[in-house]
Amino acid sequence: PNLMETKNMTESFSHDSYVRSVLKDPVHTAELLRLAARKNTNLAQFLATVNLDTLKEIPGAFSDVVSFGYSDLAFTVKIDSNEPKQAELFVGIIEEHKSYPESAIIPQLVKYWYEIMVRDQKNIPTVAIVLYNGKDPWKIGKTTMFPNYPEYYHKIGLPFILEVVDVSYIFNDEEIPHISPKIALALVALKYVFSEEKLKKFLKPAIAGLKSLPREEAEDLLSKTYVY
Numbered sequence: 001p002n003l004m005e006t007k008n009m010t011e012s013f014s015h016d017s018y019v020r021s022v023l024k025d026p027v028h029t030a031e032l033l034r035l036a037a038r039k040n041t042n043l044a045q046f047l048a049t050v051n052l053d054t055l056k057e058i059p060g061a062f063s064d065v066v067s068f069g070y071s072d073l074a075f076t077v078k079i080d081s082n083e084p085k086q087a088e089l090f091v092g093i094i095e096e097h098k099s100y101p102e103s104a105i106i107p108q109l110v111k112y113w114y115e116i117m118v119r120d121q122k123n124i125p126t127v128a129i130v131l132y133n134g135k136d137p138w139k140i141g142k143t144t145m146f147p148n149y150p151e152y153y154h155k156i157g158l159p160f161i162l163e164v165v166d167v168s169y170i171f172n173d174e175e176i177p178h179i180s181p182k183i184a185l186a187l188v189a190l191k192y193v194f195s196e197e198k199l200k201k202f203l204k205p206a207i208a209g210l211k212s213l214p215r216e217e218a219e220d221l222l223s224k225t226y227v228y
Helices: 003-007 015-023 026-037 041-047 105-118 151-155 173-178 181-191 196-212 215-227
Strands: 050-057 073-079 090-098 126-132 161-166
Touching: 015 026, 015 090, 015 181, 015 215, 026 041, 026 050, 026 073, 026 181, 041 050, 041 161, 073 105, 090 105, 105 126, 173 181, 173 196, 181 196, 181 215, 196 215
Parallel strands: 090 126, 126 161
Antiparallel strands: 050 073, 073 090
């Protein structure tokens, strides 16, 4: 289908579920984080402390959260250390996708953090990563938890580290053939979803990479991408 036809297709597979379908595989999330960390020093510092080979999805993490979203993912990862006791320490990762700046992101993430990392994971240190592909620049600065309260309460900080990763800066277009097929296609779709001309242009090299995948798997991802 062409780009206009896809907009009229079923909405059962939303932009959120598209992102989740790719990134729920720890291998894909690990690759995305490594790519993003090349230009994001904060993310690079985080990855330097953990062993991404131990990344593991927390299954059904959001089943009890009222504001459930299909893009929401949660993982655990172990600290990278030669000391046996420290190497057994876990860090939680909350992965969220946004296609536009959202003022309610902080209370939403705090709820997720509490439900997963406190109630289910025994309060492990957490990094919340927001994957953003909106048209308008969005950089969450120093965040005040309770801005409507007297200044004294502004000292109360977030219970996790928050990192915003803008898809626009994750990769350069000439790198598309060198990124794994699923991540390459997803990143191109996210980066150029608001630019039909560029989307058509850069989808071609991304789709070419699908030839290395089993046919059924490649066709499934391609159909999801068109619906998105």
